[in-house]
Amino acid sequence: MKLSRHSDYALRAMIQLASAGDELVSIRRISETYGISHSHLMKIVQSLGHAGFVETVRGRHGGLRLARPAREISLGALLRHTEGEDGLVDCTGCLIAPACGLPGMLAEALEAFLKVLDGYRLDDVASRSHVLRALFDRPASAGPGDTPSARCDARQAGP
Amino acid sequence: MKLSRHSDYALRAMIQLASAGDELVSIRRISETYGISHSHLMKIVQSLGHAGFVETVRGRHGGLRLARPAREISLGALLRHTEGEDGLVDCTGCLIAPACGLPGMLAEALEAFLKVLDGYRLDDVASRSHVLRALFDRPASAGPGDTPSARCDARQAGP
DNA sequence: CTATACATTCAAATGAAATGCATCTAATAT
DNA sequence: ATATTAGATGCATTTCATTTGAATGTATAG
Numbered sequence: 001m002k003l004s005r006h007s008d009y010a011l012r013a014m015i016q017l018a019s020a021g022d023e024l025v026s027i028r029r030i031s032e033t034y035g036i037s038h039s040h041l042m043k044i045v046q047s048l049g050h051a052g053f054v055e056t057v058r059g060r061h062g063g064l065r066l067a068r069p070a071r072e073i074s075l076g077a078l079l080r081h082t083e084g085e086d087g088l089v090d091c092t093g094c095l096i097a098p099a100c101g102l103p104g105m106l107a108e109a110l111e112a113f114l115k116v117l118d119g120y121r122l123d124d125v126a127s128r129s130h131v132l133r134a135l136f137d138r139p140a141s142a143g144p145g146d147t148p149s150a151r152c153d154a155r156q157a158g159p
Numbered sequence: 160m161k162l163s164r165h166s167d168y169a170l171r172a173m174i175q176l177a178s179a180g181d182e183l184v185s186i187r188r189i190s191e192t193y194g195i196s197h198s199h200l201m202k203i204v205q206s207l208g209h210a211g212f213v214e215t216v217r218g219r220h221g222g223l224r225l226a227r228p229a230r231e232i233s234l235g236a237l238l239r240h241t242e243g244e245d246g247l248v249d250c251t252g253c254l255i256a257p258a259c260g261l262p263g264m265l266a267e268a269l270e271a272f273l274k275v276l277d278g279y280r281l282d283d284v285a286s287r288s289h290v291l292r293a294l295f296d297r298p299a300s301a302g303p304g305d306t307p308s309a310r311c312d313a314r315q316a317g318p
Numbered sequence: 319c320t321a322t323a324c325a326t327t328c329a330a331a332t333g334a335a336a337t338g339c340a341t342c343t344a345a346t347a348t
Numbered sequence: 349a350t351a352t353t354a355g356a357t358g359c360a361t362t363t364c365a366t367t368t369g370a371a372t373g374t375a376t377a378g
Contacts, residue, residue, distance in 0.1 A: 037368050046326085062324060205357085
């Protein structure tokens with residue numbers, strides 16, 4: 001079982017924004033941090049903006065910031081949004097759907113999953129914020145280009 | 160968030176086996192029940208056999224049965240196997256991995272998810288077994304001496 | 319007015335999952 | 349013993365959702 005990459009990137013973007021405090025961070029900056037597609041990240045960010053997780057500022061020196069303090073944004077709420085409300089399985093067309101108890105059980109399990117994540121906030125993830133800031137402040141790989149070919153394999157030993 | 164189709168099909172096969180009691184059910188029969196690929200299901204079943212969830216019987220009149228009673232097989236155990244042990248996210252190459260607390264939180268949430276499913280057994284899913292049996296006994300070309308050239312074109316119309 | 323950055327849409331590339339086919343091994347009815 | 353059935357395994361192909369790229373529009377600072 002995997003989180004969709006959509007959720008993965010949303011989470012990463014939110015972490016970087018949490019680390020940046022009040023400062024605006026551009027989508028391009030974030031996409032370069034993680035070596036992901038600018039276009040794709042843009043769509044994810046739009047979705048986050050629509051849902052009220054981030055504020056977007058257009059025009060020169062525009063960018064993003066968290067719409068609320070990091071401690072008020074739970075991972076559960078974030079994932080409930082990015083993962084959508086669909087069930088864990090698609091029962092359309094399944095012969096036994098009328099007599100199958102599985103969907104309910106899976107829904108209950110999913111709720112338990114999200115409940116745990118409701119207990120964690122964005123600032124818990126970014127608790128070692130000074131370390132994170134140091135990582136984010138590094139000139140991410142290449143300069144302004146849409147194809148950062150330099151894979152960052154940073155496997156630095158922890159503190 | 161979705162279960163892999165691999166897990167989905169494994170679950171469906173196990174439910175049909177649970178419904179069949181001691182009787183052997185062939186892979187082909189199951190694949191026709193759900194309108195899925197015989198080859199693909201075979202690989203899934205092999206995995207289930209390897210893990211000790213089902214017994215396979217080769218040769219004429221061969222097939223599958225549960226290796227243990229349905230009430231002794233939990234959904235959690237099943238999914239732990241079919242979903243593999245990998246984490247919910249792939250952090251290899253992620254810039255902030257050294258300072259990111261997310262993987263641990265996700266692992267905790269996943270454990271809560273599986274814990275719920277540990278509490279449900281195969282026979283809970285198939286509790287309305289008489290209804291299920293009626294559904295399983297219905298598929299086309301069922302009965303003694305089925306045609307080996309039977310085309311598996313059964314496409315369940317779905318919205 | 320111009321440069322920058324978010325907003326929106328659509329087409330194309332990518333890659334994992336699923337499928338189909340060929341071949342092998344094992345069990346059993348005749 | 350032989351033919352037949354059904355699972356075991358490997359490989360090539362197809363399918364499909366995700367991801368990416370490109371083109372265009374909108375808003376804002378200087």
